[in-house]
Amino acid sequence: MTLCIGVIGTGMIGRDHTRRIQNVIAGAEVTALSDVNRDSARAVQADLAPTAEIFDDGRALIASDLVGAILVCSWGGTHEEYVLAAIEASKPVFCEKPLATTAEGARRIVEAEAKHGTRLVQVGFMRRYDAGYRMLKRAIEEETGAPLMVHAAHRNPAVPEQYVTPMAIHDTLIHEIDVLRWLLDDDYVSAQVVFPRRSPHAHAALADPQIVLLETAKGVRIDVEVFVNCRYGYDIQCEVVGEEGLARLPDPMSVAVRRNAQARNPVLTDWKDRFVESYDIELADFVAAAKCGTASGPSAWDGYVAAVTSDACVKAQETGAVEPIELPTRPALYD
Structure with missing residues (x-):
């Protein structure tokens, strides 16, 4: 079975992941592309995915029957919206960091996935695969x-x-x-x-x-x-x-x-050279899990914890004080 993937965001990392899916990883194909800059999507289509359909909107791409799994590679402010839409559509989604631009946004994703009852989200923390x-x-x-x-x-x-x-x-x-x-x-x-x-x-x-x-x-x-x-x-x-x-x-x-x-x-x-093999392995891991209707690797909970910790570190930059990091109880889905 070939996993049909839609890529939202065709900038540097979106283009590179499209290349990876088309030329490096077995068992998957990019069938849909979307970017606020349609010319960028067209360029990736022409260079890497000639049969992919271009969508004007990421939500339309997620809803399409052409797509069985999604890569969110757009700018960080859009991540929460697209990941939540993928969960609602019951489609596995790989989201480049950050999972959301605020800890509250990441918490909403965790809650939506926990309510769904199945892991669908993998966050792009590639160092775990190094x-x-x-x-x-x-x-x-x-x-x-x-x-x-x-x-x-x-x-x-x-x-x-x-x-x-x-x-x-x-x-x-x-x-x-x-x-x-x-x-x-x-x-x-x-x-x-x-x-x-x-x-x-x-x-x-x-x-x-x-x-x-x-x-x-x-x-x-x-x-x-x-x-x-x-x-x-x-x-x-x-x-x-x-x-x-x-x-x-x-x-x-x-x-x-x-x-x-x-x-x-x-x-x-160049960071891309340092972790190039890690990117290959993490996406192969995502493809393997997505074919089974789920997700593997770094979870939405991991993305949420990173967001909470980041906020505490930024506050510590401003205050110079030792800032506490407090987490709620981890949902059973992530045990």
Whole structure:
């Protein structure tokens, strides 16, 4: 059986996911496209999905009999509406982060899915599918003993002028928020943000770098350096200190070169290159579950927890205080 997928949002990630479905993943086909910029949808149709029908509206795409599952890759403000519509139509939906732009919006999605009674939503937290993070999780479970501390870093070479201080949480740290919670099998209880000396490459509306301090329910202390103008490359680091040992996320595989009296390893500069295989695996996971009428991987609850945690971190940016992170009881659907 071929899963017929509709893609809402044909910008950079929507185009890339369309390519992935058409050319990389078996068992699925893009049969419908929608974008507020119809020319963008036409370009993706011409390049990647010539038989796909173009819809003027995402809701019409979701309702169409041409579509059995949906990818929501449009701008974040539309995610809640489209995910809720997919749940109402009983169609599996893959939603790129954020699940919603507010924690309240994410909560509404959780409530709708719990009322439906079947998992239909997968959130695009691709790091859970990264080979390095999976090896790190096994090491935590089998080698290091119970985690005590985590030291992590998320570094980008540069960001555009419109990138401002809260985006360091909502657009950048959001991936650490999800993957560290998954690594530790733990929830957060507080957040604090401190600001070192500002990099000269940061503009007036961006405090860069930042250090985010998180505490979990089990007492693990986490520090994450967010440095989005580090200049030298795209660099993701994570080190977990346990009762019996230490485990570190491996760097992406590369060829070490010795030449001209130097030994060097290349550093990636693009996040798409760093996690390209993770994107392939996460969408293959979505396709496999959607064929059975359900969803797998990061859930709507995970998206909601990330939204609540993000809001607390942004508040901590503003206050400088330790801000509590409080969650309601998790619905049984997500146990």
